[in-house]
Amino acid sequence: MSKSDSKRQAILENAYRLFRAQGFDGTSMADITSQVGGSKATLYSHFPSKEELFVECMMAALENYMSDTLTHLDASWSDPEAALRNFGTSVLNFICSSEQVEVRRLMIAEAARSGTGKLFFDKISALRSQISSFLAVCMASGLLRRDDPDLAADHLGALLEAEILEPLLLHVREAAPDEEETAHAARRAVAAFLRAYAPTAPSIKAAAAS
Amino acid sequence: MKTKTESKRQAIIQAAAEVFREVGFDRASMSDIRERIGGSKATLYNYFPSKEKLFFEVMHHAKEVELEAITSELDADAKDLRRELVRFGQKFMTVLYSADAIAVRRLAIAESRHSDIGKLSFEQATVPIENQVAEFLRKVMKRGALRTADPKIAAMHLLSLLESEFLQRVLLGVIDSVKPEALGGAVRRAMDVFLSGYERR
Numbered sequence: 001m002s003k004s005d006s007k008r009q010a011i012l013e014n015a016y017r018l019f020r021a022q023g024f025d026g027t028s029m030a031d032i033t034s035q036v037g038g039s040k041a042t043l044y045s046h047f048p049s050k051e052e053l054f055v056e057c058m059m060a061a062l063e064n065y066m067s068d069t070l071t072h073l074d075a076s077w078s079d080p081e082a083a084l085r086n087f088g089t090s091v092l093n094f095i096c097s098s099e100q101v102e103v104r105r106l107m108i109a110e111a112a113r114s115g116t117g118k119l120f121f122d123k124i125s126a127l128r129s130q131i132s133s134f135l136a137v138c139m140a141s142g143l144l145r146r147d148d149p150d151l152a153a154d155h156l157g158a159l160l161e162a163e164i165l166e167p168l169l170l171h172v173r174e175a176a177p178d179e180e181e182t183a184h185a186a187r188r189a190v191a192a193f194l195r196a197y198a199p200t201a202p203s204i205k206a207a208a209a210s
Numbered sequence: 211m212k213t214k215t216e217s218k219r220q221a222i223i224q225a226a227a228e229v230f231r232e233v234g235f236d237r238a239s240m241s242d243i244r245e246r247i248g249g250s251k252a253t254l255y256n257y258f259p260s261k262e263k264l265f266f267e268v269m270h271h272a273k274e275v276e277l278e279a280i281t282s283e284l285d286a287d288a289k290d291l292r293r294e295l296v297r298f299g300q301k302f303m304t305v306l307y308s309a310d311a312i313a314v315r316r317l318a319i320a321e322s323r324h325s326d327i328g329k330l331s332f333e334q335a336t337v338p339i340e341n342q343v344a345e346f347l348r349k350v351m352k353r354g355a356l357r358t359a360d361p362k363i364a365a366m367h368l369l370s371l372l373e374s375e376f377l378q379r380v381l382l383g384v385i386d387s388v389k390p391e392a393l394g395g396a397v398r399r400a401m402d403v404f405l406s407g408y409e410r411r
Contacts, residue, residue, distance in 0.1 A: 109316075121379055154374040170336075195411075
């Protein structure tokens with residue numbers, strides 16, 4: 001890691017801690033500088049605004065996770081159903097972890113107030129497009145029927161989150177689900193998804209037009 | 211402390227609804243609301259400890275009643291199941307994605323750590339609606355129009371699919387509402403995925 005990279009990393013870690021403890025409004029760039037050390041100019045050379053820094057550090061864990069998982073997805077070709085199930089379980093374990101639920105809640109809480117919503121959305125869309133690419137390959141090879149892969153990725157994501165996420169976001173449920181629970185939820189979601197997107201299923205677009 | 215009365219409570223809710231509609235949640239203050247109804251600030255706070263709670267009470271209850279009414283209209287014996295689901299989806303999403311309902315939902319998530327409004331929202335809206343949809347699906351499965359599966363899980367899949375094309379943007383405030391005419395395509399696509407995911411083969 002270069003000196004500049006390790007500086008960037010230190011900024012991200014400290015900012016993440018401060019934002020989570022004090023919220024977006026309660027944290028200033030000066031607070032972050034005083035934690036990390038160095039000058040404000042250095043801080044701004046890494047992150048041009050507090051908004052961008054906020055989005056970067058909230059999304060850092062998600063980005064790391066996605067790049068690990070998606071590499072793994074590409075590798076498991078022999079059984080695409082099992083690959084999707086494993087992928088789904090892994091995604092659920094990640095997004096339902098206490099830390100990620102808290103990050104998501106903070107993102108939603110701050111999005112409208114600080115104008116960071118669009119920045120978050122663009123990041124999330126970029127990650128989703130990686131799932132779309134995987135589904136596009138499945139469509140091209142005849143494992144799934146041909147349709148809009150972005151739409152299919154939205155549907156897969158919705159099915160995966162359907163059983164578990166809302167009670168966590170609303171703080172009705174404290175404890176993150178265990179592996180067994182997420183595996184069951186992912187299995188049911190992927191089963192419904194594969195039926196809907198089976199090569200023999202009717203095209204959604206064609207049916208929707210009628 | 212004076213006894214709380216239902217008529218006073220309703221008067222506060224009424225006044226708050228007007229203020230929120232006129233100036234929006236962010237700019238509304240407890241003082242604005244107190245001015246409309248008279249009385250002391252202490253009395254107001256005795257009924258509603260925060261602006262958030264009051265907003266939730268005003269907005270949430272109205273939306274909840276509307277959504278439950280729409281859900282209760284689902285007819286398990288409808289000849290054309292797809293048509294029935296699309297009709298339901300369109301009405302349901304029109305209310306759920308109105309500007310007020312979106313604002314209250316974001317608030318419920320944002321405030322859930324500091325107050326019980328997340329829990330209230332879940333218990334008073336999410337669960338009863340899921341149960342109603344599940345009961346409808348149970349009947350549809352029983353008459354053989356869908357494959358046999360856990361109706362509660364199927365209900366959660368259905369409701370989640372309805373929102374799949376918008377939820378992220380809505381919660382992140384990229385869009386503040388969705389016009390009913392923009393919902394149609396997404397509702398039809400969601401219901402087609404649901405039906406082919408749960409049809410009998």
